[in-house]
Amino acid sequence: MPQTGSIKADVVIIGAGSAGMSAYKSARNFTDSVLVIEEAHYGTTCARVGCMPSKLLIAAAEAAHHANHAGRFGIRVSQVEVDGRAVMARVRAERDRFVGFVLEDVEGWPDAHKISGSARFTAPDRLMLDDGTAIEAGRVVIATGSRAVWPAAWNALGDRLIINDDVFDWDDLPASVAVFGNGVIGLELAQALGRLGVRVKLFGRSGRVGPLTDPGVTEAAHAAYAAEYRFSPCAEILAVERQGDQVVVSEKVDGRDIEERFDYLIAATGRRPNLDRLGLQHAGIALDENGTPVSWDRRTARIGESTIFLAGDAAPDAPLLHEASDAGRIAGENAARFPFVAPRHRRTPIGVVFSDPQIAMVGQSHAQLRQAKASFITGSVDFTGQGRARVAKRNVGRLNVYAHPVTGKFLGAEMVGPAAEHIAHLLAWAVEADRSVQQMLDSPFYHPVIEEGVRTALRAARDAMHERSPAHRPCLDCRPAA
Structure with a gap:
């Protein structure tokens, strides 16, 4: 959009990353009066410098690692040579391909819905761009992301x-x-x-x-x-x-x-939310000592009782693409339908680190349960002796699962070990479905698979629950006939 002296829109979205793009698509379902402000590059942190290029680098590293360690299986491989230029050429080429898909999406938006510049609040419903363009906003969605920080x-x-x-x-x-x-x-x-x-x-x-x-x-x-x-x-x-x-x-x-x-x-x-240059003090938003809004509802994305919504890495939320997309969708819908603001379901927390062995976090963490002074029991498995993991020489790591000591409700898990990215999904679905440890144990487990390690941890949790509350021991043989 060419800059003019003054622009008016029902919904103004600051930032065109994962959250901003999701907010835009959601808002368009309810109004065509939408404006997206982007000061740098359209597209997502994930595609440009996050999830995707890092996984490309990790994929190359895994290939080199497997080749270097093939001898563990009796496979002799001649000297492995890493061509750094070829590795990085593939990383950049595939990264640019992913970014290209995102840009194609943005290019399909009407020009009237896009404007370049750096925005600051001058009032709760007014913004000013760095070139002097004034913008009157019915509602604002802040999706400005975050930036790296260092000493x-x-x-x-x-x-x-x-x-x-x-x-x-x-x-x-x-x-x-x-x-x-x-x-x-x-x-x-x-x-x-x-x-x-x-x-x-x-x-x-x-x-x-x-x-x-x-x-x-x-x-x-x-x-x-x-x-x-x-x-x-x-x-x-x-x-x-x-x-x-x-x-x-x-x-x-x-x-x-x-x-x-x-x-x-x-x-x-670490990273810092890109909120400090927005002039939020002019928007009537109460901020804490870190410059973050004091009142923010994760299920509505609304800041306090204002007409301003916050989503993505700029919000006090998990800095993950799927969380940013969900929050952006909620923010865009509620901003467009305002004053009707509806709380929406937020999915069970799930996080994965693509190291080797992988790390996974699902549901409530150990620290969250302790902080909440919640009563819980822990079931563990050490993957050192787990059959399928040992076959593949991936037998390293540990899984701890957490459950309510009386009801047996599955609460969450922390894990480092093989196939954690896949196990994390199974466990997150169990939390989402409000399953108990016993219900999870009643589910199918094939042999031989790494998921059998999950069954070991669940059995340990069930046994700990029985030892703690014998009166609540379920009758495992009292199931209805098929």
Whole structure:
């Protein structure tokens, strides 16, 4: 849309990522007076610099890893050579293909529904673009996403400091990288680059491993990753500085000062919602000390009693594409139908880290249950001896499932282990269906499959429940005749 002095729309959406695109499509079902403002690139973080390019890098890393370890099965493979330029060429080409599909979608929108610029509130129903264009909005959907953050002192590293976005524009693989941040991005990138022949060290600070909160599962995850590459979840960093074209990291290890040089430092130290430049104070929105709206309803996407809605990574919600798309759909519908605002169903939480072994989080986490002071029992399985996992030499990791000690209702799970991305879906569906542990055990389990490990954990949960409340032991033989 060409910029003019003043524009008016029923629904104005700021941001055209996953949440913004979903909000637009949803709002169009109820009104044609929609305007999308985008200051940078149309399309999603997932397609450009997130889920898809990272999985392309991981796929190449897995191919190299399997070839290098084929000898475990008695298969002899000649020396494996990683062509860094070819690896990155495929990553960029396929990434651009995914982005292209998104852009084709946006190109199909009417020009009158799109405008470029950076927006700020001047009133609850008014916005101003950086070129001076005034916009009168009936309702506003904020879907501005988030951005990477890192310690300000690291800016002295110049072009030796990069974030995950920059990795996927490499023409070739570097010789070495220091990855800071033991969250999802750090775990995935560190392992993938290490398997592709890059000298890697992953530095953490919190002691956690990705999103895991269960101490037993966290311990299993750290043991699995540390056996493959150097991973310090509680690194004691003394200094990070640039010397020439390298980054020098100084840390204390076992009481000794260690210094190591790397070609790059990848900052995977967290992300910040892109809310600070919107002028929300002019919209009458109460903010907390972090600049985030105090009152936000996850089921309506509405901020307090305002006419402003919030969705995607900019919201205090899980930074995942499917969550952003769901929230965007809800925000777009409620903004378009305002003043009718309806709470909508939000799906059972599910999260996956595509490391090896994979990590999965389903339903309520261990930390959430503890924080809520909920009564729950835990059933566990160690995959070391699990049959199918051992056959494939993927027998590493642990699954902990959580259930109510009296009703047996399945509450959630944390896992590190084989096929976690698939097991996570089965467990999420069980939470969504409000199933009990016994009902899950009554479901089919084939042999030999990795899912038999899930059955082991569920049986352990059932046994723990019986030991705790014998009076509530179900009669397993009292089922109706077929």
